[in-house]
Amino acid sequence: MTLWTWTELRTAFKLAKLGTLSATAKDIGVHRSTVMRHIDALEESLGVVLFQRNDKGYLPTEAGLEIMRLGEVTDYQFANLMDDLQNKDKPLEGNLNITTVNEVIGSLLPIINRYQSLYPGMRINISCNLRSFNLKYGEADIAIRLGPKPETPDNVVIPLSNTEISFCAHESYIQKYGQPTKDNLHQHKFIALNERHDHLPWNDWVHNNIPTTSIILTSSSIQVLNQALLSGTGIGAMPKSLIQQNKALTEVVVDEHWEISIWMLVHRDLFHMPKIKKFIELLKQQEIQILHP
Numbered sequence: 001m002t003l004w005t006w007t008e009l010r011t012a013f014k015l016a017k018l019g020t021l022s023a024t025a026k027d028i029g030v031h032r033s034t035v036m037r038h039i040d041a042l043e044e045s046l047g048v049v050l051f052q053r054n055d056k057g058y059l060p061t062e063a064g065l066e067i068m069r070l071g072e073v074t075d076y077q078f079a080n081l082m083d084d085l086q087n088k089d090k091p092l093e094g095n096l097n098i099t100t101v102n103e104v105i106g107s108l109l110p111i112i113n114r115y116q117s118l119y120p121g122m123r124i125n126i127s128c129n130l131r132s133f134n135l136k137y138g139e140a141d142i143a144i145r146l147g148p149k150p151e152t153p154d155n156v157v158i159p160l161s162n163t164e165i166s167f168c169a170h171e172s173y174i175q176k177y178g179q180p181t182k183d184n185l186h187q188h189k190f191i192a193l194n195e196r197h198d199h200l201p202w203n204d205w206v207h208n209n210i211p212t213t214s215i216i217l218t219s220s221s222i223q224v225l226n227q228a229l230l231s232g233t234g235i236g237a238m239p240k241s242l243i244q245q246n247k248a249l250t251e252v253v254v255d256e257h258w259e260i261s262i263w264m265l266v267h268r269d270l271f272h273m274p275k276i277k278k279f280i281e282l283l284k285q286q287e288i289q290i291l292h293p
Contacts, residue, residue, distance in 0.1 A: 008045075
């Protein structure tokens, strides 16, 4: 039997979000002692500590973060229940937080532009970071990742596309240095990312198979590598579909073959939120590509 009420759960959610008794009491319109009583009752009922108390306020424990996540979703559902029952079309407003990798930003931006033209009240926050953001705790609403299918039981994983990667050289490079072949690659000049990443195996191939003296330019910036490739600085990697579209580029064949998958992740509790559903609908209408690895 559940011994706690939604009122106590909502109080814990607000305290985890706001951090102090005073702010929480003011937000929900009760006395500070009522906030403390709700938290004590909820912790006793659940048998866990939800907050660490210190001189700066209340810091949620891992269990407290669980309550915060559940409370946020439930609070959202309650707040919008009346509109849903009355079939009102409420304009989308607020933030949509997306975590992704640099390689798909160029392909993602047209979708974001379309989304904001349809829902001008929405603000998009993009984090290009290789660390795994915790969708469960609201660090991001949507994650877009490259590589093998993510094994995350709490998330809905949606396949977006598969991209074949090849090396290529610009015509200006070939005019200056000649046609690269499998037999003379060590004599040619390459460009690459200066850091190795698990989701970019072709970059590892360059560092493992090309002499260091032949890797003449490295950068942490995808934009720098893209400009270097198109200006004829050296041989670089690019989606095969884009190589075929650009007559100035010639594919450079090597012994390896790479195909990368692109995935979208959304936490299952947030999947049906309107702001997320609308973005997913647009995302499925346009193929996401790795514009430059």
